Amino acid sequence: MNDNSPKIVVFTGTSISHSDAGEILEAVYMPPVQRCDVERSVKAGYNIIGIIDGTFFNRTAVAHREIIKAIRNGVIVIGGASMGALRASELDTYGMIGTGKIYEWYRNGVLDADDEVAVATNPDTYEAVSSPMVNIRQTLLHACEKQIIDDSIKEILIQIGKQMHYTYRSYMGIMRKAADEEIISADLAEDLLEFCINNEVDIKRKDALKVLERIKEIAGHEQ
Structure with a gap:
């Protein structure tokens, strides 16, 4: 990554592991996003933020306002697969970029409940221990x-x-x-x-891959 390359951070670990994601996109990988993580990422100088996974009910979820603030500050925010799909469906009119089937289902009203993508996770590895x-x-x-x-x-x-x-x-x-x-x-x-x-159809992983590919496409245009 050269000095002119976009600075990318991606929040994931459940829909796709950090190691698998790193084989597709060069970025900084962080655990599932929580409240204030986007704000901290903006302050750290990241100009592309990918949101795949995030916390739901047991810890405070990422706020709409911090995503909107990041976008208004010129940061590209891309979401899909899980929490990223939820927030993108709610904030695409504000400029958040959504991708993948799950994002489309939430956007079009096919799905409306947060628990459709929520899972229990291993606290050490973020790996899912229940089925979405x-x-x-x-x-x-x-x-x-x-x-x-x-x-x-x-x-x-x-x-x-x-x-x-x-x-x-x-x-x-x-x-x-x-x-x-x-x-x-x-x-x-x-x-x-x-x-x-x-023969599980792992639609969350498929959409996580789409997020990474979309970031790669946008990052290439930004260079």
Whole structure:
């Protein structure tokens, strides 16, 4: 990175690891964004800020006003995948750049709840230890497309997942509850669990990659 290159910081670690992200984009990688992190980044001289992951309910989330202030100070703020998708859908009219399917779903009103992207994480590694609802939806849709389940069962399983607290959501939990309530057979629950684990549609990771590629594109134009 030469002296004229943009100074980039990206907040992530859950949707994509810092090591995987670093193979795609040269940047400073920070843990999921919290309140005041954007303000501190601006003061530190970063002129491109990528927001992928962020804290939700147990710690104070990044404020709208600090993102707006950063944009008004000439900083490029790009978001997608998780907290970045939420904030971009709320602040794209103020100049925040959103990218990816999840951002589009929030922007268009297909999704409206924060818990669709929220997960419990390992506090040391930021790795997800529960399954995000957006991934569950897409993975069950994939199972439906493969004719492992029909559309009516897919919708029931989605509702089971939605009723779980985000910190406890898992494919195993959904299948166990569905089998216990005799919505699906024990054999189908076992087969479907194996399918979901081995064929998960990780839409959050896909969108995280799109954020990184978008930053790379914009940074190239800024040089």
